[in-house]
Amino acid sequence: MTTHTSTLSEYRHKLATNRLGLWLFILSDTFVFGGLYVSRFYLLGTTQRPDVNQLLGFVVTSVLLVSSYFMNRAESAMANGDRKNFLRGTLATLILGIIFLVGVVGVEWQIAPFGPGDGAAASLFYTMTGFHAFHVLTGVIFLSVVYRNGRKGHYSPERHWAVEACAVYWHFVDVVWIFFYPALYLIGLPPV
Amino acid sequence: MDEKMMEDRKQEAFRIGTAVIILLAVLTIGEYWLGSIASVWWAPLLGIAILKAFFVVRDYMHLPRLFASEEEAQE
Numbered sequence: 001m002t003t004h005t006s007t008l009s010e011y012r013h014k015l016a017t018n019r020l021g022l023w024l025f026i027l028s029d030t031f032v033f034g035g036l037y038v039s040r041f042y043l044l045g046t047t048q049r050p051d052v053n054q055l056l057g058f059v060v061t062s063v064l065l066v067s068s069y070f071m072n073r074a075e076s077a078m079a080n081g082d083r084k085n086f087l088r089g090t091l092a093t094l095i096l097g098i099i100f101l102v103g104v105v106g107v108e109w110q111i112a113p114f115g116p117g118d119g120a121a122a123s124l125f126y127t128m129t130g131f132h133a134f135h136v137l138t139g140v141i142f143l144s145v146v147y148r149n150g151r152k153g154h155y156s157p158e159r160h161w162a163v164e165a166c167a168v169y170w171h172f173v174d175v176v177w178i179f180f181y182p183a184l185y186l187i188g189l190p191p192v
Numbered sequence: 193m194d195e196k197m198m199e200d201r202k203q204e205a206f207r208i209g210t211a212v213i214i215l216l217a218v219l220t221i222g223e224y225w226l227g228s229i230a231s232v233w234w235a236p237l238l239g240i241a242i243l244k245a246f247f248v249v250r251d252y253m254h255l256p257r258l259f260a261s262e263e264e265a266q267e
């Protein structure tokens with residue numbers, strides 16, 4: 001019992017350090033996304049935007065937001081010992097993440113009337129969406145690992161740092177898109 | 193922690209999660225509508241984005257956990 005208590009106390013201490021590390025990583029990544037975000041306004045101002053499909057932008061944004069809802073549900077379920085809802089939520093997040101990727105890379109990139117080589121603004125559009133999509137892909141891989149481990153019976157209400165880290169990372173990717181969506185799809189008019 | 197307490201905590205977390213997604217949905221629809229009718233109004237669109245990000249960071253990413261004590265953060 002003493003050993004268990006001391007181990008749990010060590011785990012909690014490590015958890016605090018892990019959390020700090022993850023947030024520092026997120027902060028550093030924010031600067032990269034922030035640079036891309038500022039570049040968009042430098043190149044196009046607030047009166048112009050890339051010639052993209054607004055409805056598709058709305059759909060992929062909704063998909064990502066709903067995925068965050070399921071991720072939060074999955075994490076809360078694991079933190080309170082509900083493995084069934086944890087697995088369901090993780091799987092739903094994973095599927096929605098893949099749908100988002102297909103929407104942006106598989107559809108938007110194909111129907112956009114410009115390519116990455118058509119000037120700085122066009123190139124920036126592909127950099128912003130591509131860099132973000134790469135983060136989504138990383139999140140999907142992370143989710144697959146967490147889902148697989150969860151199915152094997154790993155994690156408990158006391159010890160589920162991987163689930164929490166995966167959730168925080170996923171929500172971060174969502175927050176980035178919350179800013180990218182109006183910048184790429186809503187603010188300004190497409191070129192005539 | 194007993195099962196009843198965990199169940200209550202889970203239900204509370206689910207309730208907050210649902211309230212946040214409803215709020216995000218309303219804001220996103222408003223954002224889309226605003227972008228379609230007045231796309232040069234960048235300030236309100238940026239304001240909506242900040243508001244949405246605030247709720248995600250606070251309620252989904254649980255930023256306050258970072259500043260909690262080790263015991264509180266576990267709860």
